[in-house]
Amino acid sequence: MTQPVLVERDGHVETWTLNRPEQRNPISDPDMIDAIVDCAERANRDSSLRAVILTGAGTAFSAGANLDQVRSDDVPFGGPLSHARDGYRHGIQRIPRALHACEVPLIAAVNGPAVGAGFDLALLCDVRIAADTATFAESFVRVGLIPGDGGAWLLPRAIGLARATEMTLTGAPIDARTGLGWGLLSRIVPGNELLETAFSIAELIAANPPATIRMAKRLLREQDQQSLPSHLELAGALQPLAQRSRDHHEAIEAMLARRRPTFTGE
Numbered sequence: 001m002t003q004p005v006l007v008e009r010d011g012h013v014e015t016w017t018l019n020r021p022e023q024r025n026p027i028s029d030p031d032m033i034d035a036i037v038d039c040a041e042r043a044n045r046d047s048s049l050r051a052v053i054l055t056g057a058g059t060a061f062s063a064g065a066n067l068d069q070v071r072s073d074d075v076p077f078g079g080p081l082s083h084a085r086d087g088y089r090h091g092i093q094r095i096p097r098a099l100h101a102c103e104v105p106l107i108a109a110v111n112g113p114a115v116g117a118g119f120d121l122a123l124l125c126d127v128r129i130a131a132d133t134a135t136f137a138e139s140f141v142r143v144g145l146i147p148g149d150g151g152a153w154l155l156p157r158a159i160g161l162a163r164a165t166e167m168t169l170t171g172a173p174i175d176a177r178t179g180l181g182w183g184l185l186s187r188i189v190p191g192n193e194l195l196e197t198a199f200s201i202a203e204l205i206a207a208n209p210p211a212t213i214r215m216a217k218r219l220l221r222e223q224d225q226q227s228l229p230s231h232l233e234l235a236g237a238l239q240p241l242a243q244r245s246r247d248h249h250e251a252i253e254a255m256l257a258r259r260r261p262t263f264t265g266e
Contacts, residue, residue: 005035006057012050012206013199014043021058026066027117028092040098047265050206050213052102053198054125055109061134062118065092088148092117096150099124100221103214105205109198110134111191113173120147123154126217128184129198130176131191136184137173138164157224159184209247210265 006017016039018025020032027036043049056062099106099121108125115137122128122136138155140147147155147168155164159182167174176188189197205213215238223231242248246266254261 003035004029004032005039007039010199011203012048012210013053013202014049014051015053015055015195015199018054018056018062021056021060023066024060024063024113025056025058025118026063027095027121028065030091033092033094037094037098040102043102043104046104047210049104050208050210051105051107051202053107053109053195053202054121055111055195055198056118058112060112060118061108061110061114062121063113064116064118064120064139092149095121096124096154100150103217105202105213105217107198107202107205109194110136110176110185111194113137115139115173116147117149117151120149120151120154123151123158126220127186127201129187129189129194129201130179130185131194132176132188133191134176134179134188135173136167136176136179137171138167139171139173141169142171207263209242209245209251209263211245212242212247215242 002019004019006015006019008015008017016036018027018032020026020029027033039052043052095117105127106125108122108128108130110122110128110130111134112131113135114122115135116139119136119138138147138151140151146152152164152168155167158164159167163182166172174182174184176185179185180188187197219231219235219238222234226234247261247263250261250263
């Protein structure tokens with residue numbers, strides 16, 4: 001079987017490509033889950049990695065669940081009902097836990113349909129851009145399921161409760177232009193410009209001090225669960241770490257000298 005996720009490195013940026021194009025890149029198979037989780041955990045350990053692009057091989061971003069697995073007698077879709085909860089916890093739910101905890105900025109380059117759990121995978125990324133032909137669907141109800149991998153938590157935070165409710169309860173897809181208008185995406189581009197655009201955004205992120213990037217992402221991740229006073233407490237704890245870093249001083253010196261800074265992560 002093909003390698004489930006292809007990893008390519010260019011400087012401080014990696015591209016992770018879901019690599020099951022003949023199946024439209026489902027993410028529910030155990031080897032795919034393991035590969036995505038391993039990528040996220042490795043990224044956290046790699047201080048030289050500053051941005052990641054996540055995309056799909058072929059014409060789809062991700063179809064979500066593997067329908068052969070859904071129809072099988074295997075846990076969590078089959079087997080004893082008492083085992084189903086653990087099947088989710090130790091199966092596909094490992095992906096949202098791992099990506100939500102990923103310290104490196106994730107850029108979803110949505111090259112085609114993002115459906116069900118595949119849509120939720122894009123929602124787990126920090127920046128989302130899409131080809132103008134991409135579509136998005138929180139389609140679980142259409143196959144008699146609920147969002148089991150975090151979609152009902154993620155989607156309202158991306159587009160608001162009213163629109164998230166409509167998408168979740170109808171299962172109907174939206175196109176990229178609608179996604180842009182709803183705030184789901186930061187931009188849409190022609191398909192042949194998607195990866196180039198994603199890489200340009202990744203390079204803009206990677207040009208900044210890497211430790212600061214990770215701390216800024218942490219603040220953004222925590223803000224929707226905090227009051228403003230508790231958020232300010234966290235910012236006040238992290239800011240002195242940034243202020244005392246060598247990269248902060250390098251940024252100031254380079255700005256004053258009108259030269260390009262060199263950041264080391266220290």
